[in-house]
Amino acid sequence: MNESGASSPDRLLDLFHGVRLTPTQRRIAHCLVRHAGAAAYLSAAEVAELAGVSQPSVTRFAMALGHDGYPALRRRLRELTAAGATDPAAGNALQRAVHAEMENLDRLAAQLADADRIAGVGRMLAASRPLPVLGLRAGAPLAAYFAYFAAKVHPDVRVLDDGGSLLADRLDQAVAAGATALLAFVLPRYPRETLDALREAADAGLTVVAITDSPVSPAADHADVVLPAAVGADLVFDLHTAPMTLAMVVLQAICDAAPAETQTRLEAFESSAARRQLFLG
Incomplete structure (x- = not known):
């Protein structure tokens, strides 16, 4: 609450x-x-x-x-x-929760006035082959959402959404395969394993970009770039409207970093989808 x-x-x-x-x-x-x-x-x-x-x-x-x-x-x-x-x-409690999310989006929009900073993040993530995307517990759905779309324009997106000893193995494998950066979703209540993974990623030489709820969240201690987007806390469970929006903004920046490659990959996907009749419309 x-x-x-x-x-x-x-x-x-x-x-x-x-x-x-x-x-x-x-x-x-x-x-x-x-x-x-x-x-x-x-x-x-x-x-x-x-x-x-x-x-x-x-x-x-x-x-x-x-x-x-x-x-x-x-x-x-x-x-x-x-x-x-x-x-x-x-308004009632539900309306106030939605209005609070609107305020979170307004703050995010103000932060995006520095378009060059987001563009730089996009270039860095686009250049990482593979691109590991970390999200544990509450961060897992956002990591999966981002990776689903990112895979259409990036040749090798690897979702890291399971903790335990295998997480360190998968980080090592990504580095060995050529990864240079890590995108992490670090949301309350900040799983200890997520912060441990950020430290391991930094130690392995990865540039860590963290989408988190505040510039002073625990992720700030371990990330090279902190992208804040406030989390709504007016309902029983947190609302992640602003972090999800920021995830798509970062993906747009990745697309803008390599427009020709992005267009080629999107056209290839659309051709494959049409051939397999994946969608109704």
């Missing part, structure tokens, strides 16, 4: 923009984003417990953001909460 109330998590992210945070401090930042409305009324000890860090770490985090201590940071959080407040009675 969402604990952010009527506050806007992207307002909190502005607090961290341009600040070099340690891994522990990124954990605290991510905790504040995930509990945006409640965090403004929690003590330093309570934030420390939620984030799984020490209370002095919370104080140092506040000072890293330019505040005298946590009380000053909490006052700032309350200001941001009040500034982002909306009418809680606007």
Whole structure:
């Protein structure tokens, strides 16, 4: 369930923009984003417990953001909460969940103003032959969705959606076959195996691109490129509208990186589909 109330998590992210945070401090930042409305009324000890860090770490985090201590940071959080407040009675719970997803898409659209960055990611992923795509647990359906379409324009897409010892084997096999980059879907609640796999991929020399829910998610510690897309948390289970949209944006960038090859492969697929009568329309 969402604990952010009527506050806007992207307002909190502005607090961290341009600040070099340690891994522990990124954990605290991510905790504040995930509990945006409640965090403004929690003590330093309570934030420390939620984030799984020490209370002095919370104080140092506040000072890293330019505040005298946590009380000053909490006052700032309350200001941001009040500034982002909306009418809680606007629509029913289901409508509010959908409107929250619309806001997530609006934030994603704003991030995509830097088209050159996405284009660079597309070129890097297009050049990786094979292209391993990692997604465990909640990330598995998005990895499969992306890979289904990517396989129409990329000659060798390998979905890594099972954990265990075989995951490391498949990473090694991809590297041995010539892979240079890995696309990973890292979504709450952040499977430990996913983060372990990101470390192993980096150690193997792969450039790691992570689609995740926040710039300060745990994936940021292990990825070379972090592409954030907020996850909706207003229903019993998370909504992944923005991450799925971002996945297709990345795929578009891959297509744009090699337009002639993309067109050739799409035409070959359409010819094969027509010959086999795969589709009704």
